[in-house]
Amino acid sequence: MRIGIEAQRLLRPHKHGMDIVALETIRALADYSEHEFVVFVKPDCDYDGLHNAPNIQLVELPGGPYPVWEQYALPKAVKKYGIDLLHCTANTAPLNCSVPLVLTLHDIIFLENQPLLRGSWYQRFGNQYRRWNVPQIVTKCDRIVTVSDFERQRIIDHLKLDPDRVVTIWNAVNDQFRLINDATQIANVRLQYKLPEEFIFFLGNTDPKKNVRGVLKALLLLKQQGQLTLPVVISNLSATSLHDTLTEIKGLALIDDIILCGYIPNYILPLVYNAATIFLCPSLRESFGLPILESMACGTPVITSTTSSMPEVAGNAALLVDPTSVEDMASQIDRLIQQPILRNNLRQKGLARAALFSWQATAAKLLDVYSESINAGKPLVAS
Numbered sequence: 522m523r524i525g526i527e528a529q530r531l532l533r534p535h536k537h538g539m540d541i542v543a544l545e546t547i548r549a550l551a552d553y554s555e556h557e558f559v560v561f562v563k564p565d566c567d568y569d570g571l572h573n574a575p576n577i578q579l580v581e582l583p584g585g586p587y588p589v590w591e592q593y594a595l596p597k598a599v600k601k602y603g604i605d606l607l608h609c610t611a612n613t614a615p616l617n618c619s620v621p622l623v624l625t626l627h628d629i630i631f632l633e634n635q636p637l638l639r640g641s642w643y644q645r646f647g648n649q650y651r652r653w654n655v656p657q658i659v660t661k662c663d664r665i666v667t668v669s670d671f672e673r674q675r676i677i678d679h680l681k682l683d684p685d686r687v688v689t690i691w692n693a694v695n696d697q698f699r700l701i702n703d704a705t706q707i708a709n710v711r712l713q714y715k716l717p718e719e720f721i722f723f724l725g726n727t728d729p730k731k732n733v734r735g736v737l738k739a740l741l742l743l744k745q746q747g748q749l750t751l752p753v754v755i756s757n758l759s760a761t762s763l764h765d766t767l768t769e770i771k772g773l774a775l776i777d778d779i780i781l782c783g784y785i786p787n788y789i790l791p792l793v794y795n796a797a798t799i800f801l802c803p804s805l806r807e808s809f810g811l812p813i814l815e816s817m818a819c820g821t822p823v824i825t826s827t828t829s830s831m832p833e834v835a836g837n838a839a840l841l842v843d844p845t846s847v848e849d850m851a852s853q854i855d856r857l858i859q860q861p862i863l864r865n866n867l868r869q870k871g872l873a874r875a876a877l878f879s880w881q882a883t884a885a886k887l888l889d890v891y892s893e894s895i896n897a898g899k900p901l902v903a904s
Contacts, residue, residue: 707795730805
């Protein structure tokens with residue numbers, strides 16, 4: 522098979538969830554030398570070694586803003602490069618595609634009538650484009666892939682799709698996320714990011730679903746009760762955003778307990794997880810929750826949410842909290858701080874849980890989907 526893969530943001534230096542998933546999936550697919558993969562990207566500078574795979578061809582497509590790139594430049598490239606099937610990896614796809622189409626629909630948060638549609642102008646624009654594109658494109662796809670059984674059911678119910686055409690393929694965790702016993706490496710990353718000997722780690726950003734406001738409220742409650750005995754390291758959050766949110770919740774007393782470390786490259790993250798005492802991931806909503814597995818694979822105990830896909834990913838290897846309850850979050854954070862035996866128990870369970878997920882398994886299932894899609898012709902919408 523000659524498979525086209527849309528991964529327009531793959532080369533951007535600051536990668537996040539969907540970018541990481543696309544990158545790791547393509548790397549795993551490269552092991553299948555009997556197939557060719559043409560990866561369509563927007564021009565940028567971070568190649569991540571993909572050009573070393575003989576059956577992976579990177580094609581940089583200019584084309585202006587993302588909707589223009591996807592709706593016009595991408596379909597032309599599919600014809601030009603003789604593609605048998607196109608796999609779009611980030612929720613949207615061209616409405617006019619000359620070959621069978623597989624879409625990875627990570628979530629439908631943008632279709633749900635919730636305040637999660639707030640965020641930066643870029644996030645709001647992206648959500649509006651998805652709201653326009655997805656209801657149309659799902660009727661044209663041969664298969665839809667999503668990343669958890671929770672999200673699969675949400676997609677089927679909301680978009681009224683034939684369940685046989687919507688497939689769950691779990692994400693996984695890269696081998697770089699592992700126990701690291703090199704004291705020099707850990708010491709260097711502590712120095713680089715000003716990390717204390719013990720700390721709570723939280724991947725925060727401006728996306729409302731990440732629950733930065735709720736986390737800060739829970740930490741403030743602990744501070745007020747005299748129970749916040751560890752500093753908190755937060756990545757992906759600007760000093761301005763932190764100050765504004767703390768001002769809104771009357772929580773400026775927290776400012777000296779928080780260390781902002783900016784964006785952490787994916788190759789550094791394993792060291793930070795290894796250095797952390799506790800990892801917080803109490804999101805309001807996730808389609809999967811990749812950092813949960815990453816942290817577990819590094820032996821760091823995890824606190825995550827009772828909602829959406831997170832219990833499915835975490836299994837029995839994390840403490841689960843109600844992300845809308847400041848009191849519940851604060852209580853479980855304090856519990857994990859105070860109980861080293863519990864931390865060690867979660868550490869062992871987390872290592873075992875993370876080992877169940879692999880990108881090799883993800884790639885193998887995707888190849889089955891590609892083959893089925895090329896040979897299929899059924900309509901996607903349920904009758």
